[in-house]
Amino acid sequence: MNGFAGEDLVCERGARIVFTRLRFAVGLGGALVLVGPNGSGKSSLLRTMAGLLAPLAGRLTWDGADVRGDPFAHHQRLRFVAHTDAMKPTLTAIENLRLWAALAVSIDERSTGEGNADTRCRHALAAFGLAALAEVPARYLSAGQRRRLTLARLLLAPSRLWLLDEPRTALDSDGAARLDAAVAAHRQGGGIVVMALHGGPYPDGARFLDLADYRAAATC
Numbered sequence: 401m402n403g404f405a406g407e408d409l410v411c412e413r414g415a416r417i418v419f420t421r422l423r424f425a426v427g428l429g430g431a432l433v434l435v436g437p438n439g440s441g442k443s444s445l446l447r448t449m450a451g452l453l454a455p456l457a458g459r460l461t462w463d464g465a466d467v468r469g470d471p472f473a474h475h476q477r478l479r480f481v482a483h484t485d486a487m488k489p490t491l492t493a494i495e496n497l498r499l500w501a502a503l504a505v506s507i508d509e510r511s512t513g514e515g516n517a518d519t520r521c522r523h524a525l526a527a528f529g530l531a532a533l534a535e536v537p538a539r540y541l542s543a544g545q546r547r548r549l550t551l552a553r554l555l556l557a558p559s560r561l562w563l564l565d566e567p568r569t570a571l572d573s574d575g576a577a578r579l580d581a582a583v584a585a586h587r588q589g590g591g592i593v594v595m596a597l598h599g600g601p602y603p604d605g606a607r608f609l610d611l612a613d614y615r616a617a618a619t620c
Contacts, residue, residue: 402463403427404449404561404592409458411444417616418444422458424609426594429587431603434596436611442596443483445611446563449594450480478561479504483569483596485550489539493530493549496538497521497556504557524552528578543570551579554586562586564595 405425411418418441426432434442447453449460451467451474460467460474467474487496501517525531528548538546547570554562562583568576583593583603593603602608
């Protein structure tokens with residue numbers, strides 16, 4: 401199958417098995433929604449998918465090939481947005497995006513020049529309704545505006561896989577609609593989205609993975 405998949409994944413955190421024998425598959429243009437109660441392992445699974453947490457057992461594949469065979473390629477194909485916002489409060493909104501853009505693009509893409517990078521940053525700000533706040537230091541942004549700025553990172557450089565942990569946190573209806581539009585456009589271009597959500601609306605045609613189904617059996 402072309403796309404992203406996991407086979408018999410086991411995750412251990414703090415000497416506790418969070419989930420076991422977990423399997424999933426999502427094809428190009430697809431969306432996978434992670435659901436389940438707090439503590440069921442949604443964030444741990446996303447970190448595992450991003451290569452930030454090694455599974456105790458099992459494997460992840462991209463187009464059928466184990467991602468451990470080329471971890472750099474896997475890192476380059478994904479964008480991971482955690483449930484907390486990571487930014488430098490003393491930098492303006494666009495300065496934060498410029499910093500993220502410099503980290504996101506490949507060496508070959510850097511040859512396109514700084515002006516192109518600035519255009520991408522301003523496009524990302526506009527897409528999330530932040531164009532008028534480009535020169536405002538991040539410390540003065542509201543929680544919802546900081547979340548929009550964090551999500552704007554997704555648009556800075558091409559990627560195949562978006563991993564989003566509770567991306568609607570602190571967003572108002574307009575911010576959520578802008579996120580949904582970005583997700584839809586990413587999928588229309590053949591991208592894959594995996595996102596942890598506590599409630600709808602859900603992406604059209606999304607598949608669901610309930611982490612509660614993969615809890616390890618309790619032992620006495």
